[in-house]
Amino acid sequence: MNTKQKGDIAEQAVTLKALKLGYEVLKPIGDRLPYDLVFDIEGKLVKIQVKSAWYDSKKDNYVVDNRRTKTNRRQMIRENYSSEDFDFAVLYIPDLEVFYIMPIEDFISFGSEVHLVEAEKRQRKPRSAEFREAWHLLLDL
Secondary structure (H helix, E strand, O other), X not given: OOHHHHHHHHHHHHHHHHHHOOOEEEXXXXXXXXXXXXXXXXXXXXXXXXXXXXXXXXOOEEEEEOEEEEEOOOOEEEEEOOOOOOOEEEEEEOOOOEEEEEEHHHHHHOOOEEEEOOOOOOOOOOHHHHHEOOHXXXXXX
C-alpha cells in the first residue's frame, strides 16, 4: 500500500469515529489545504489534520511524521506546519485502531516525529501518552 492509500484509510477511520461521537464531518475538495477534515461540533468548526502511524520495530513503537509532505514528479518536500494550519492533529494507529488527539501547539512542538508507545513495559510514559483517545480535547475549543 502506498502512503496515499494509508492516508485515505486513516481519514475514513477518523471520519467514522467522529460520526459515532456525534460530530458532523466536512471533507474539503482536493488536497491543497493544510487540513484533511473539518468537524462541526455543536456549531463550532474544528480543522483536523489526519496522520497515519507506522510501526518502527527497532524502537518498538509507532511513529508519525509531524511535517507537511509535498510531492511533485521529481522530489518530496517536507515543511513544518504552523500553528495557523489546523486546530488538532488526529494520529491513527491502523494496526490497533487507536487514535491520539493532539492540539496543534503540542503536535508541532515535537521534533520531526511523534512517537506513540503502546507497550506496557515502560518506566515512564512518553509525552504523547496524554493524547491517547483524548477526544474530549475537541470540546475545549
